[in-house]
Amino acid sequence: MTTPALETRDLNKTFGALNATTNVNFRLEPGARHALIGPNGAGKTTFINLLTGVLQPSSGDVILHGESIIGLKRERRVRKGLVRTFQINQLFAGLTVIESLALVISERSGRGWNWLRPTHAVAGIEREIATLLKDFGLDGVGDEKCLALPYGKQRLLEIALAIACRPRVLLLDEPAAGVPEADRKEVMQHISRLSSDVSILLIEHDMDLVFNFANRISVLVAGALFAEGSVDQIARDQRVKEVYLGGAAHG
Template sequence: MTAHALETTHLNKMFGALKATTDVSFRLEKGARHALIGPNGAGKTTFINLLTGVLPPSSGDILLNGESIASVRREGRVRRGMVRTFQINQLFSGLSVIESLALVISERRGRGWNWFRPAAALADIDREISVLLRDFGLDAVFDQPCSALPYGKQRLLEIALAIACRPQVLLLDEPAAGVPEADRKEVMARIAALPSDVSILLIEHDMDLVFNFANRISVLVAGALFAEGSVEQISRDQRVKEVYLGGAGHD
């Protein structure tokens, strides 16, 4: 049997007497474009923190390509192929775009800060950087410091840095949050063009983006899986409309 890209089995998280995640059994298929939605306080952030190792589960298991990673540290999960982006950008503010990409690629290749060498010795890294700059529309700003980029470009750079890690599973935490309307289409278009062998879990509150991107949706309510299905099934589910789609608040 082929392993799922990512799977949780009976995942629980307790904070004292508070149960933040309740018996969540979830599957992300290989190559999926899957969205996770839910109202305020649904537990989406806790769930993602459990997946990425920020928080340890109280019970249950997390499987990446069929292997348990519940006890693996955050950096170990990245090395095994799970990478995330954040609601608030996590960039190297003191570095330029090209330096940031070079650093991440060099770390992945085990070269660390040795990328400060003549370009001729780094032709393979140069080629990879060129592809990422092109694919994410960053060619014109390659030499600018990350902190000086327009916010839409910062979002694109963060995703480019995630892809530079060569993920098998990519967790995108509200990638269009805070991005001006004029740039949102580009951000989502670049995400839609990501390699098909990268399995993507999108956490998002903008339902137009969700419906345009995902081929499957999971709904989390009060820390538990409330509904799951295709875009059409979720969009027609009256229970989902009552607790989320028709609600006033999202997180």
């Protein structure tokens, strides 16, 4: 059996008497395009926080490429290849697009203290930045301040920064949230072009995006794994329709 890119085993999180996550057994296969959905209050944010080390579980395990990462701090998980984007952009205020990419690449390669040197002075960084700018449609805005970019470009920059970390597993938390309708297609097109070397878990409430992107879907309800299957299986599942697709609030 293939080793999962990311796995949880009997994952639990309690806050006092509240069971926020209950016995979640989840597998993200290598190269997967997997979506996590669920109604408001389903526990998606808690689950992602447990994966990334923002929260520590009450019991259970989180396993990245066969290695338990329980107890590792967030930055150590990133260095091991588990990278996350956020529902609300986490960009570097005051830096340009190129400066932001240079900072992340320099930090990844152990040169964080020296990131302000001209990019051409550090072998490979200038070339890597140019590739990222091109791959994410940012080549015309490299000298712009991050927060001055149109919101769709900000989302693309955040994904580019995540890819600059060289993830093996990428958690995309509502990557099209807040993006104008005209730009949403561009954001998802760039995501769909990401290398199959990166296993992707998409947390999303827009079902059109989910059905167009994912090849497998997990449904979380009240902190527990409610259903899982292919896109067709989830679309036909009457229980899922009743709790989520049939009109329950998205979130």
